[in-house]
Amino acid sequence: MISEESYHPSQAPKQKIIEALMSKDTSVVLDEDSLDHEMILNMGPQHPATHGVLRVVLRLDGEMVISAESELGYLHRGYEKLAENMTYHEFIPHTDRLDYISPIANNVAYVMAVEKLMNIEVPRRAQIIRTLCCELARISSHLLAGGALGMDVGSLTVFVWALRERENLYDIFDLLTGARFTVSYMRIGGVAQDITPDCITMIRKFLKGLPEATGEIAKMLHKNRIFIERCESIGIMPADEALDLGWTGPNLRASGIAHDLRRDQPYLIYPELDFNVITRTEGDVLARYFVRFDEVVESTKICLQCLDLLDREPGPVLANDAKHVLPKKDEVYSSMEDLINDFMLINFGQNPPKGESYFSIEGSKGELGWYLASDGTGTPWRSKIRSPSFVNLQGLSRLLEGAMISDVVAIIGSLDPIMGEADK
Amino acid sequence: MFTFDQLTTNLPGFSFEPVDINGTPCALLDREHLVAVAKLLKEQYGFTHFIDTVGIDRFERKMRFEVTYNLRNPTTLERLFLKVRCDERDPHIPSVVSIWTGANWNEREVYDMIGVVFDGHPDLRRMYMPDDYAYYPLRKDYPLTGIEGAIPLPTDEYVAKMNLN
Numbered sequence: 001m002i003s004e005e006s007y008h009p010s011q012a013p014k015q016k017i018i019e020a021l022m023s024k025d026t027s028v029v030l031d032e033d034s035l036d037h038e039m040i041l042n043m044g045p046q047h048p049a050t051h052g053v054l055r056v057v058l059r060l061d062g063e064m065v066i067s068a069e070s071e072l073g074y075l076h077r078g079y080e081k082l083a084e085n086m087t088y089h090e091f092i093p094h095t096d097r098l099d100y101i102s103p104i105a106n107n108v109a110y111v112m113a114v115e116k117l118m119n120i121e122v123p124r125r126a127q128i129i130r131t132l133c134c135e136l137a138r139i140s141s142h143l144l145a146g147g148a149l150g151m152d153v154g155s156l157t158v159f160v161w162a163l164r165e166r167e168n169l170y171d172i173f174d175l176l177t178g179a180r181f182t183v184s185y186m187r188i189g190g191v192a193q194d195i196t197p198d199c200i201t202m203i204r205k206f207l208k209g210l211p212e213a214t215g216e217i218a219k220m221l222h223k224n225r226i227f228i229e230r231c232e233s234i235g236i237m238p239a240d241e242a243l244d245l246g247w248t249g250p251n252l253r254a255s256g257i258a259h260d261l262r263r264d265q266p267y268l269i270y271p272e273l274d275f276n277v278i279t280r281t282e283g284d285v286l287a288r289y290f291v292r293f294d295e296v297v298e299s300t301k302i303c304l305q306c307l308d309l310l311d312r313e314p315g316p317v318l319a320n321d322a323k324h325v326l327p328k329k330d331e332v333y334s335s336m337e338d339l340i341n342d343f344m345l346i347n348f349g350q351n352p353p354k355g356e357s358y359f360s361i362e363g364s365k366g367e368l369g370w371y372l373a374s375d376g377t378g379t380p381w382r383s384k385i386r387s388p389s390f391v392n393l394q395g396l397s398r399l400l401e402g403a404m405i406s407d408v409v410a411i412i413g414s415l416d417p418i419m420g421e422a423d424k
Numbered sequence: 425m426f427t428f429d430q431l432t433t434n435l436p437g438f439s440f441e442p443v444d445i446n447g448t449p450c451a452l453l454d455r456e457h458l459v460a461v462a463k464l465l466k467e468q469y470g471f472t473h474f475i476d477t478v479g480i481d482r483f484e485r486k487m488r489f490e491v492t493y494n495l496r497n498p499t500t501l502e503r504l505f506l507k508v509r510c511d512e513r514d515p516h517i518p519s520v521v522s523i524w525t526g527a528n529w530n531e532r533e534v535y536d537m538i539g540v541v542f543d544g545h546p547d548l549r550r551m552y553m554p555d556d557y558a559y560y561p562l563r564k565d566y567p568l569t570g571i572e573g574a575i576p577l578p579t580d581e582y583v584a585k586m587n588l589n
Contacts, residue, residue: 015555016549016555017549020547020549024547072551072552073550073551073552073553073554076552076553078561080537080562081561081562081566084562085568116446240472241525243472243473243474243498244472244474244524244525244526245474245525245526246473246474246475246476246524246526246530248475257498259473259498264501265501355444355445356443356445356446357445357446358445358446358448358494358505359446367475369475369476371476371478371492371494373480381480382478382480382481382562384476384478384479386475386476386494390529390533391476391526391529391530394526394528394529423552424552
C-alpha cells in the first residue's frame, strides 16, 4: 500500500498499454514547428463520447494524434464461460445483453446457430417474424448510431429526435415480446408467441411515420455545413485494409465493398425480398453515416414486405419437435407427454449431435456469428461469439493516426461500437 | 470451388486431415505449415477477409488446445476454416498477424482466454483480463466457485477508517 505522502505518479509501475503505445510504429510525420514534447492523454473508460466503457490512450503532439491504443474489457462479463455452464435455452436471455442496442437480432443469431447445430426446421411464419424483428432492430441501431454521431459533433437535437423514434420501436417490442429492452423473444425452433394484429397495425403506423422523422434528420444534417465539414475526409479506411482487419457491416460497405450476408449467404426469407445493398466509396466518417442512413430506408422496405407476407401466411410459429423445442405452457399443464418433455428439456437440455458448427447473420453492426462446439451433452463445450463491434474497433488505432483530437470522438462514433458486444 | 487438395500441389510435404464443420471446408494442419498455408491462401486463393479466431480447450485429449481460423474469400464468397492443435506442455502456435492484420486482437483474445502463446505476435498482451491476472478463464480447469485473491469485501476496520457510514 502506497501512503499518500510518498506517492508520485512517476513511481507508479508503467502500464503495459503505455509501453505498447510508445513502441508502436506510426505513419505520422511531424511538422518542423511541432511542440518539442509529446503528451499522453487518457480518454475513457468513463468518457461520454466513447459510447460505453472504451478506453483509448492517445499519444499526442499538440492537437495531433501520433498513435493510439485502445483497451477493452471494462464490460467483460465472461459470457462465453457462462454459456459453457448452462443449457442452450438458458443462454438466450444473455444474448440480449451483448449488443444491447439491437437485442432481438442477437436472439436470432444465437437460436439460428443452435438450430443449425441441431438440424431443426423452423416454420415459415416464424421465419418471417424473425426477419421482421431483425430489420426493426437494424432501424433501431442505425437511428441511435446516426443520432449519437450527431451528438458527438455537436448536434444534440438529432440525438433526441432519433431517440424519439426509438421510443416508438420500444413500444412495438413491448407489445410483441412483453419486454421493452431485454426481449428474449426467440426460442429454439421458433418464436415465443405469435405476432398480434394490434402489433402489426402499430408497426405499419411506425413505418409510415418513419420517412417523415428521417426526413427531419436529413434536413438537419445533410446540408449542414458544420456537420459535413466535421465528418468529411476524416478517419478514412481503404477497402483492402478494411478486409484485412476483418471489418464487416456498414463500416466495410462504406469503404466500397458490397459485403452483405443477407445477400451473399442467404438465410431466413431474405432471398425472396427485394432490397439493395448500400455502398459508398469514400470510406470516411461521413460515408459510414450515410450508409447507415440509407440502410434505414432499405430496412423499412423489407419490413413492409414482411408484413405483407405475414398476412398471407397463417400457421404455427414454433417447430413441432418434442425433443428440442419447449412445449407451450398450457400443454405442459394438461398433457403428461409434454410435461415429461418439458422436464427433460429444462433439466438436461437438448442433446445436439457431437460436432462443431458456425452460423452468422448480418447484424446491425456486421457479421454476428456463433461458433458452437458440442460434445453431445445438454451444455455447449464451447460457445464462441463472433462480435462485429470487437473486430470493427480493431481498426480504431489505424484511423486515429494523424487525426486531430477533436476528430477522435467523431471517428469513434462513426464506427458504432457497442461495448457490451465488444467486451462480451 | 476451393478444396484443400489444391494446396498439396503447391506445398511439398504438406498434409492435412479434413474436418467437417457444417459442410464448410476445414483442414487440420500441423502448426509448422500454418504460416505457409495462410500466405498461400491469401495471395493465391484470395482469402483476404479475416473473420474470426476460436480457441477451444479439449482437455481430455493429448493435443489439448485447438485454434480455429475462420476465413472468407470476398470475390467467390467461399468460407473455410483452418484448425491447428498444440500440446499443453508446449502451447505455442505461430502467429498469422504478418498475413492478416485482423488476427492481432483475435489472437490476443485466445491468449487471454485459453493461454495459447502466438509466436511472432507483435503485441501479445491480455485482451480483456487485467495484465497481472494469473488464470486463463476459458480453460476447463478454471475454478468456477471463485479464485484466490479476488477483490474481498471491505472489512469493518476499513469502513470505520474511511468513514463510509
